Amino acid sequence: MLTFNKIITDYLTRDEDNTVHVQWCPGHTDVKGNERADEEAKEGALLWQPRFVTLTHAMRRSKAQFLQKWTDAWRRTPPTGGFGVANRFPLAWKPKEHVTSTPREVFGRLTQCRTRHAFIGEYYAKFVPAESVECPCGTNYQTRQHIIMECQRYDAHRHILTEDFPGLDLTKLLGTKKGLETFVKFLAKSGAFTKTGTPRGAPARPLLEDEEEDDEEESWWERIERQGNGSGDEGEGGGGEEDEEEEEDGGRGGT
Numbered sequence: 001m002l003t004f005n006k007i008i009t010d011y012l013t014r015d016e017d018n019t020v021h022v023q024w025c026p027g028h029t030d031v032k033g034n035e036r037a038d039e040e041a042k043e044g045a046l047l048w049q050p051r052f053v054t055l056t057h058a059m060r061r062s063k064a065q066f067l068q069k070w071t072d073a074w075r076r077t078p079p080t081g082g083f084g085v086a087n088r089f090p091l092a093w094k095p096k097e098h099v100t101s102t103p104r105e106v107f108g109r110l111t112q113c114r115t116r117h118a119f120i121g122e123y124y125a126k127f128v129p130a131e132s133v134e135c136p137c138g139t140n141y142q143t144r145q146h147i148i149m150e151c152q153r154y155d156a157h158r159h160i161l162t163e164d165f166p167g168l169d170l171t172k173l174l175g176t177k178k179g180l181e182t183f184v185k186f187l188a189k190s191g192a193f194t195k196t197g198t199p200r201g202a203p204a205r206p207l208l209e210d211e212e213e214d215d216e217e218e219s220w221w222e223r224i225e226r227q228g229n230g231s232g233d234e235g236e237g238g239g240g241e242e243d244e245e246e247e248e249d250g251g252r253g254g255t
């Protein structure tokens with residue numbers, strides 16, 4: 001009985017969806033009709049099992065099915081527009097680490113840059129005709145690529161990117177976990193993609209909110225910087241680098 005109890009307890013602890021149904025029947029083979037009852041019980045159990053589903057289990061299954069449909073639709077849609085190079089992460093219900101851990105101001109710039117809806121000439125050319133499309137460095141037409149790859153205003157900070165991404169491949173910098181970790185450091189230090197293109201000054205009067213943001217800042221990119229090479233790969237949903245490489249080969253991506 002103790003062994004039985006232990007097995008059942010282990011089984012129930014393993015998964016909250018596991019259930020146990022205990023049924024007693026006399027085990028003597030000489031009881032008339034017992035064999036038949038045994039067979040019937042087994043068949044009955046088979047019929048009854050699939051319908052005995054917990055609410056948690058049903059919801060999980062429904063979410064998984066929906067995510068699959070969403071992913072299928074996303075895979076069928078070619079990645080285009082400004083977000084195309086960055087739209088490479090597999091879809092998931094939970095926000096990615098770069099969403100939850102990047103300081104708010106930097107995350108804003110990161111998103112603007114990944115979607116190409118940023119303070120840059122090529123955005124102004126389309127949406128804000130009053131603004132100049134030139135780069136303050138003297139280049140006629142300021143693009144996202146120009147700022148990341150060649151603008152001399154960021155020569156002093158570009159090594160942050162080239163150390164791990166010598167080719168400055170935008171699909172890697174803006175569309176992989178490791179690329180975003182690196183790119184966030186570049187944004188924070190260089191001030192690239194702010195309205196002025198220079199780092200934002202510290203707020204004159206720090207608010208409690210700002211202090212909390214400072215804590216956030218410590219938590220991710222500074223930690224990665226201390227560790228040296230962004231080895232913190234404990235991302236959720238199995239989104240390790242290997243997975244991302246596969247995604248790159250597939251040429252598709254998510255938010």
Ligand SMILES: [Zn+2]
Pocket residue numbers: 135136137138139146147150151152153
């Ligand atoms: Zn420039």
